[in-house]
Amino acid sequence: MGVGLKNVLTALWIGGMWIIGLLVAPVLFKSLSGPVAGAVVGKLFTAFGWVGIVAGIYLLVYWLYVDGLRAFQAGKLWLVIGMLACTLINQFAVFPIIAGIKPGISEAATGVFGGGLQSWHTISSLIYLVQSVLALIYIWRGEGK
Secondary structure, three states: OOHHHHHHHHHHHHHHHHHHHHHHHHHHHHHOOHHHHHHHHHHHHHHHHHHHHHHHHHHHHHHHHHHHHHHHHOHHHHHHHHHHHHHHHHHHHHHHHHHHHHHHOOOOOOOHHHOOHHHHHHHHHHHHHHHHHHHHHHHHHOOOO
16 A cells, blocks of 8 residues: 555545634635635535545555554554544434425424534534544644644
8 A cells, every 4th residue: 555645535534624713715705705615615515525535545544554553552543543533423314314405495493403504513613623623633633643
């Protein structure tokens, strides 16, 4: 398994995550109307979720291949598992709920955390924040444990 591909996918996934979350989304919301910016950002996060899934699965397999079952003793594997879990939860649980609410643009207080569009955006943002912190720790630690 290639170290080069691992490094490229790590840079693409984590770098892209930070660029979209800290730079692209805020600029779009300041430059475009709310609904247009939301639609564009939603498409970006959904598309980028697939990058995270591919990169996360590759990193998971890479560390298991390189370290074997000892990888479960190292923090880096658990960080990858955490980041991948966040990506999967947003991609397959939260984003579909948001997409289902958007046609009605409901702010109604129903369901978990109110259930409205703003509540699900907040949940998604919190998941993204956790994922970003895990990614920061992963990069900060480097190739160590």
